Amino acid sequence: MSVAQTKSRLSIFRILAIALVVIAIGWIVARMAFPNRPTIFASVPPEGIGVRTGQLAPCPSTPNCLSSQSSDPEHYIAPLSANEATEEQFSSLKSLIQQRDRAKIVAETDNYLYAEFTSPWMGFVDDVEFVLNSQGKSIDVRSASRLGESDLGANRKRVETIRQQLLQGKGSEA
Incomplete structure (x- = not known):
């Protein structure tokens, strides 16, 4: 050469x-x-979001999803307020989400909440759903990344942070 x-x-x-x-x-x-502008990594909302016959959509086989209604240990996470969930706790949950940066409530009813959480640098979007159990005993949750195979534990960390904030009563101040 x-x-x-x-x-x-x-x-x-x-x-x-x-x-x-x-x-x-x-x-x-x-x-x-x-910071709030969608990026190429935002993708489009998945089909199947919502509650069907009391159930949230099942998780796909990828590890970037978790649900309190999943029977698969890899995708399972405990529901929020497992002892007794009240409408007041559900209202506190809504306040918590409204207070979070890069979180947007997309749809809500008296017992259902669907929010999008966007990562700060790359703009990846996670779809997070909460539903007040029909018996009023828990708030079921499903959190899934729109893109990719792994979320590096972001969905689990977010749900556990929200759980801790609910337990500490931080959502009722808004």
Whole structure:
């Protein structure tokens, strides 16, 4: 390989590296300037959102979903307020979601809540549903990422944070 070819390859790699840095900086600036604007990673809401015969949609086989109604241990998470869920707790839950950054309530009824949670940098969207159990004994939850295979535990962490905030009564102040 000649010196000219080596310099040419180095120039190409420098140009590519500079282009990647410019794209990354542009992305960061755009996310900071427009944090609530959807990104290419927002995708479209999935079909099947909602309650059908008292049940939330089952989780797909991917590990980026969890549900308190799942019988599969990989996708299972305990319902919120497992002892006795009241309409007041459900109202507190709504207040908690309204207080969270990058959370938007999309649909609600007296016993159902559907919210979208958007990640801060990449703009990935997770669909999270809550339904007050018909016997009033729990608030069932389903949280699923729209895209990808793994969510790196983001759905579970979010639900557990909401559970702790509900237990501490932080939703009733709004």
